[in-house]
Amino acid sequence: MAPKFGTSGLRGLVTELTEELVADHLRAFLAACDPGTGLYVGRDLRPSSPEIAASVARAAGSAGISVTDCGAVPTPALALAAMGAGAAAVMVTGSHIPADRNGLKFYTPAGEITKAEEAAILAALGTPAGAGGPGPATDSSAGPAYVARYVSAFGPQALAGQRIGLYAHSAVGRDLMAEIFAGLGAEVIELGRSESFIPVDTEAVDPATRQQLVDWASEYRLDAVVSADGDGDRPLLADETGRVVPGDVLGQITAAELGAETVVTPVSSNTGAEVSGRFARVIRTRIGSPFVIAGMGQAPGRTVGYEANGGFLLGFDAAGPAGPLPRLMTRDALLPLIAPLAAAKAAGGLAARVAQEPARFTAADRLQETPTELSRALLGRLSDAVERADFLAALGLSELAVDITDGLRMTLADGRILHLRPSGNAPEFRVYAEAETPEAAADLLARGLAHVRSAVDAGPAFPGRREA
Incomplete structure (x- = not known):
């Protein structure tokens, strides 16, 4: 590349x-x-x-x-x-x-x-x-100041009584995360530390890692497992069963807990922010934090931004349970981990707090080592309504509406969403799915990803194409 x-x-x-x-x-x-x-x-x-x-x-x-x-x-x-x-x-x-x-x-x-x-x-x-x-x-001093930001805002009892697994892998913030969660009162169990770099994509967690999270949650009797990507601006959170909580759900919960009025989020995030009715306005943007930041700049009052990968931007000076939480206009992994876990205490657990959100769930994955020109060629073909109908028909699906804000986001007749988009910074083709249950989203993602793989491999004669 x-x-x-x-x-x-x-x-x-x-x-x-x-x-x-x-x-x-x-x-x-x-x-x-x-x-x-x-x-x-x-x-x-x-x-x-x-x-x-x-x-x-x-x-x-x-x-x-x-x-x-x-x-x-x-x-x-x-x-x-x-x-x-x-x-x-x-x-x-x-x-x-x-x-x-x-x-x-x-x-x-x-x-x-x-x-x-x-x-x-x-x-x-x-x-x-x-x-x-x-x-x-x-x-x-950057690390200690980052620790102090969250411990002072949420207080030493915010997570008291919680047993938190920390999937350390090769995340640069792993030691600071351990210090922060311990400082908030949690018992922290470090897991999976690696001296070799592991590329953890919090938006497309691979099946082996998902199973490992389930195993750890059971073996260590955890209330949650926390982690982040390599540079610490995208969170990974699994509940007490080891199930990964999608990043956009973490964003919704965090926004609500902070009392946000306006949410700015890309089209790849689930539609729960709108469905919940908790926010005065929801602004949709193209994918990428610069677009979210631009959208936040156009919104008044208590504004936050988040992405489907979970990275959270705080656009106003908020109040934490124990002290002030100043604005931070860059993606952050810690706030969308801490706020949901603090809210989980009153809800009876993280899974119960997540269940309070609208039943809209996303799943995402990617085809790696896919040349950008092949990805764009596929999207170019699918810009034609007939080609698109054939593509969906091969999956037993039909289209209700299309959004081309960033890639091709197809709202289906059954209310589910399939979103196709070439990565802007790597030779990858990303596929996103939204449905009414995690299982339905995962099923739509798996079928959509397999069909996209076949379409990319087949070139102009992709599966399902209607011959003249």
Whole structure:
């Protein structure tokens, strides 16, 4: 995969993320965006991340920018520290994609870069290097400040009596998560720690991991299992039975617990926010946090944003049960873990709290190593109503409505939803399903994914095509 700069920053194969390429994008970022008081740099636990972070620091230093090395920290912890200091930030991470890939996430002092800033950075590529400057300073306070944010807002008894399994794997925030949940009163049992990088996609949890969560919940008599993706901006939460709670359901619950008035979420999230009637307005966007942030900027009052992957953005200064919870305009994994678990105490358990939400459930998966041109070719064919009808007929389905805000989102005659979309930052084709039960969503996803795989493999003569 050739390196690509887009919604999630710069991503590509490690072998192609050369010092020159990294430096070019870093100089372009500094030329296009005001870095404020300097640049904070963080990284995940991939083997390639320390050297790429060093490349970022060298390039910033050569541009005369003051650099602060925060070490291995979650993305939201880095963003919180940088914004608090009035500084820009770069997180070295490939998020949930495999370890042979990596990337850079860019933050201005105001938060994640916008689509307009993305365009300006691309236009500034080729900015010449400067004469050089001092080496980076180190600062280890980002992690402790992130811990204090949640312990002070929710209090030391928020999760008292709960037995929480922490699926540590190779998440950069695993030790901070253990500290936070213990600080909230939970008994924490660490599980599955790995010194090798494991690409955990919280939006498409593989069957083996799902079974492992079920086994852990039973073996250790857990109230829940918590985890996050590699850089800590997407949550993973399983209930007392080990069943994964979808990220958009976590978003709905968290928004409600915080008293949000407006919810901003992509078209890939389930329709429970609208069905619940709890929010004054629900704004739908394209997929990606920059689009969610743009939507939040247009909404008044107590506004939050979340994605189907569970990443949660707090757009107002909220009040936690024990103290203030300041706004944080970047995806965060901890708030949509803590708020539902705190609410679960009064509901009689996490599964019971989830059951209070509207019966709209999503499931998602992806075809990996699918060239983007093949994915786009399939969507191009399906833009034709006859082709689309044939595609659905092969699954025994028919269409009620279509939304092309981002990819192809088909509302079916039975009220279920099938959404097809090429990934914007990896050679993957994503498939989303929504239905009235988790089982129905999983069944629709499995059938839809298999049919998409056949269609991609078949090319123009995809299964179900009606011959003239």
